[in-house]
Amino acid sequence: MATETRPASTAGGGRRNRQDEVLLAAIEIFHRKGYAAASIQDVADSVGVLKGSLYHYIDSKEDLLARIFEGSDEQSFAMMGAIENRGLTAVERLEAFSRDWSLWHLNNLERASLYFNEWRHLTGERLEQVLQKRHDYEAAVARMINDVKAEGQADPDLDARYAAFYILSAINVLSSWYRRDGPDPPEHIAQVYADMIVGMVCNSRGRKKPRKASRKKKTAA
Numbered sequence: 001m002a003t004e005t006r007p008a009s010t011a012g013g014g015r016r017n018r019q020d021e022v023l024l025a026a027i028e029i030f031h032r033k034g035y036a037a038a039s040i041q042d043v044a045d046s047v048g049v050l051k052g053s054l055y056h057y058i059d060s061k062e063d064l065l066a067r068i069f070e071g072s073d074e075q076s077f078a079m080m081g082a083i084e085n086r087g088l089t090a091v092e093r094l095e096a097f098s099r100d101w102s103l104w105h106l107n108n109l110e111r112a113s114l115y116f117n118e119w120r121h122l123t124g125e126r127l128e129q130v131l132q133k134r135h136d137y138e139a140a141v142a143r144m145i146n147d148v149k150a151e152g153q154a155d156p157d158l159d160a161r162y163a164a165f166y167i168l169s170a171i172n173v174l175s176s177w178y179r180r181d182g183p184d185p186p187e188h189i190a191q192v193y194a195d196m197i198v199g200m201v202c203n204s205r206g207r208k209k210p211r212k213a214s215r216k217k218k219t220a221a
Contacts, residue, residue, distance in 0.1 A: 021047055022057050023071065026064050031110035035065060035118040065118065066126040072108075072115050073133045079104065080140055090147035094201060097144060098167065099194035105174040106186035113175040138164050148201055157206025167197050 025046040029038045040061055044051040058064045083096045105112040119130050141164040148154045171193065178189070 018047070018049075019057055022054060022064070023068060027068055027110050027114060030065065030068070030114055030118065035061075035114070035121050040064075062122060062126065065114075066122060066130075068111065069115060069119065069122075069130050069133075072111055073130075075104065076101070076137060077133075080137075090144065090151045091153050091198060091202065094144055094148055095194045095198050097141070098171070098197040099190045102171050102174060102190035102193040103186055105171055106178055106189060109175045109178065109180070112172070116172050116175070138168060141167060145201055154201050155204060155206035157208050158201070158204055159206065159209075163201060163204075166200070170197070 022043060026038075026043050029042045029046060032038075033042065038061075040054055041051050043064070044054050047054070058067070079100050080097065083093055083100065086093075086096070088096060119127070122130055138161075142160040145154065145158070145160040145163050149156055149158060149160065174189075174193075178186075
């Protein structure tokens with residue numbers, strides 16, 4: 001997966017894709033300054049257009065943030081779908097997902113960091129959509145783990161929902177510590193994470209849920 005870069009001007013002086021350019025500029029600025037401190041003027045200056053010209057592409061700063069999140073969701077679900085269509089075993093799907101999702105984070109540090117740190121700035125329907133997408137993704141990972149259990153490769157008592165939270169939490173913080181000038185390439189780190197995640201799922205001992213104490217009905221005196 002390639003790192004996001006700004007689109008270059010088309011050959012022969014053709015029209016540039018301003019929509020993509022605006023989004024990529026916003027990703028960089030929102031990440032560097034923080035969404036709350038950044039302004040539409042900052043984005044306009046980065047793209048090299050008048051502030052009013054940006055409203056040809058967006059409705060507001062929040063709309064711009066929501067569009068960034070929409071693009072992230074599209075990429076993540078497309079990646080999940082591609083893995084499911086490869087005819088892999090459940091364990092192989094889990095490994096491929098863990099590797100590819102880790103690699104996406106490592107190659108898209110700014111976008112990934114925004115998604116998991118700035119979503120609280122959304123409101124109303126935009127916030128509901130992001131939260132629903134997040135729940136859908138968690139459910140998809142839990143189903144993947146249940147498939148591993150169904151194939152007999154994981155403890156039947158392993159809680160797939162908690163395992164999904166554990167996996168996604170580990171991957172989601174990659175952008176908080178990874179540095180592009182670090183000693184190891186992203187492909188190596190992504191495979192290490194995939195190996196650890198598969199090892200965790202296939203070797204963890206599940207725990208049965210405790211029984212809830214039954215409440216005795218009070219009888220009238």
